[in-house]
Amino acid sequence: xxxxxxxxxxxxxxxxxxxxxxxxxxxxxxxxxxxxxxxxxxxxxxxxxxxxxxxxxxxxxxxxxxxxxxxxxxxxxxxxxxxxxxxxxxxxxxxxxxxxxxxxxxxxxxxxxxxxxxxxxxxxxxxxxxxxxxxxxxxxxxxxxxxxxxxxxxxxxxxxxxxxx
Numbered sequence: 001x002x003x004x005x006x007x008x009x010x011x012x013x014x015x016x017x018x019x020x021x022x023x024x025x026x027x028x029x030x031x032x033x034x035x036x037x038x039x040x041x042x043x044x045x046x047x048x049x050x051x052x053x054x055x056x057x058x059x060x061x062x063x064x065x066x067x068x069x070x071x072x073x074x075x076x077x078x079x080x081x082x083x084x085x086x087x088x089x090x091x092x093x094x095x096x097x098x099x100x101x102x103x104x105x106x107x108x109x110x111x112x113x114x115x116x117x118x119x120x121x122x123x124x125x126x127x128x129x130x131x132x133x134x135x136x137x138x139x140x141x142x143x144x145x146x147x148x149x150x151x152x153x154x155x156x157x158x159x160x161x162x163x164x165x
Contacts, residue, residue, distance in 0.1 A: 003157070004142065006164035007033075007040035010135050014163050018134055022068045030068075033162050034075020037132070041160040048158065049127035050079040054145055055109070057086045072162065073132045081123050084148055085112040093137065101140035109148040125153035130160055137165040 008014045021029040038045065053069035061067055073080045090104050115124075123129070131145050136159070146157040 003044075004136065004139070004159035004161070005041045005044055006136055006161045007036040008163050010137075010163035010165045018162060021071075022064075022134060025065060027066060027071055030071035030075045034072055037072060037160050037162060038076060041130075044130060044158045044160055045076070045078070047128055048078065048130040050081040050083075050123040051076050051130045051132055052081055052083045052145070052149065054131060054133040054141060055082070055084045055086045055112075057089045059089060069133050072134065076130075076132070078130070079123060081115070081119055081129070082112055083115050083120070083124055083129070083152060084109050084145055085114075093141065098138045098140070101138050102143075105141050105144040107144075109145050111148060111152040115152075120152065124149070126155050128156040128158065129154045130158050133159070133161050135163045135165060136161040 010018070017029060020026040021033065051073040053067060053073040056064065056067045070080070086108055087110050088108055090108050093101050093104060096104055129149055131142055133142060136142060142159045146159070149157045
């Protein structure tokens with residue numbers, strides 16, 4: 001089974017819709033984008049225990065007012081677990097090379113200090129979890145998050161994004 005899937009390409013109308021969602025705060029777009037994710041990732045969703053949104057750094061979350069990945073995760077109608085924490089600010093990945101993107105997010109994610117033992121034991125440890133983000137470019141962010149989830153005990157990590165560059 002493929003471990004990641006995107007609903008479409010990051011171009012044209014889909015790119016414009018994602019920009020409106022992410023940068024203009026058009027949060028109502030989460031539901032139709034979530035339907036796209038469910039359709040595109042149906043095979044990835046079969047035996048996952050929970051959905052984990054890619055976290056934003058707290059300052060970026062405050063500045064934006066929401067985490068677009070969390071809104072997308074909620075639209076999948078599965079348990080959402082905020083299992084990851086962004087441990088440091090990273091520069092935006094836009095404009096960075098593949099190697100630069102990997103360096104930028106290396107060590108930037110860890111198990112959330114707010115993750116309860118009960119949730120970890122019930123939905124993460126020994127389970128297959130699904131990472132959700134808006135766009136996959138090189139996969140550096142998703143890979144860094146997957147490493148942190150495996151350190152947290154996840155048996156498998158799959159990833160689903162609205163678009164791929």
